[in-house]
Amino acid sequence: MSPSQRSFHPEMLQWLIIPALLIWFSASYLLGIAAQPVWLEHESQKTAQVLAISKDQPPALPAKSDFIWNQTGLVTFWFDDGWLTQYTLAAPLLNKYGYTAAISIPTDLIGYEAYMSWGQVKRLFHVYNWEITAHSRTHNCDRDTFAPEILTPEIIGSQQDLMAQGIRPDIYVVPCGKTTPELIKLVKDNYISMRDATGGLNPIPINDPYTIHAFTLHDHVSLDQVQLWLDQAQTEKLWLILMFHQLDTTGGEYSLDPKKFEVVIQQVTQAGLPVVNPSQVINLLPR
Numbered sequence: 001m002s003p004s005q006r007s008f009h010p011e012m013l014q015w016l017i018i019p020a021l022l023i024w025f026s027a028s029y030l031l032g033i034a035a036q037p038v039w040l041e042h043e044s045q046k047t048a049q050v051l052a053i054s055k056d057q058p059p060a061l062p063a064k065s066d067f068i069w070n071q072t073g074l075v076t077f078w079f080d081d082g083w084l085t086q087y088t089l090a091a092p093l094l095n096k097y098g099y100t101a102a103i104s105i106p107t108d109l110i111g112y113e114a115y116m117s118w119g120q121v122k123r124l125f126h127v128y129n130w131e132i133t134a135h136s137r138t139h140n141c142d143r144d145t146f147a148p149e150i151l152t153p154e155i156i157g158s159q160q161d162l163m164a165q166g167i168r169p170d171i172y173v174v175p176c177g178k179t180t181p182e183l184i185k186l187v188k189d190n191y192i193s194m195r196d197a198t199g200g201l202n203p204i205p206i207n208d209p210y211t212i213h214a215f216t217l218h219d220h221v222s223l224d225q226v227q228l229w230l231d232q233a234q235t236e237k238l239w240l241i242l243m244f245h246q247l248d249t250t251g252g253e254y255s256l257d258p259k260k261f262e263v264v265i266q267q268v269t270q271a272g273l274p275v276v277n278p279s280q281v282i283n284l285l286p287r
């Protein structure tokens, strides 16, 4: 048999096809990585930006510059306590509908199980454009312990903690709504506004920036009730703040089912009321 006859033997083909397939699969895989969806590239760039923020940079102000009030009622979604589900469930859902929100952060709880990390808090601020508000360090609700040496680190210390992360909070949210005259004075000396846990709609512009009210929304609050608040905000041109804790299906006292939360978002959309961050409304005050 001559060498040329051997090279055309059909059994030799498998030794060409197998390496060719391997090369083809490898090339497809590499090209697939290079051609990942644009949003993925975009997201990773944003994450890099967040991580690049240095503690030495001046704290960023809450977004409030370009808001024009068109004499309508307004709605704010406001999350308390920095629960992880507010990041994993609420933020993507609100983002899907094009809405931002506010969140109040007890700074000592960040990083604990069931709570967000600082990276997640910063991502809400820089990527989702949420407003970050102060909410003490330890979430102490025991008014009997409110001596000056306790209040100062809770109120001023929590502000410093957020500033150290590059975020300047303008608003203090009182844990459990428990205040004393000394607490209110410290807040007034260090913040432009204070929100409590009392249910109620707010006038626009607000009368007193240190008495901002919010309705707490858990599983036991009916969707009909939410609709009544929305109707009142619409007809009387008031500011409705809807406040939330955990989003989950445990049925706990402070829980809201994520499915019900999405219906609430849809109710807000249906009402056609602008969704705003708190500083945008507080900034409407003549100064």
Ligand SMILES: [Zn+2]
Pocket: 080, 081, 135, 139, 174, 175, 176
């Ligand atoms: Zn709280």
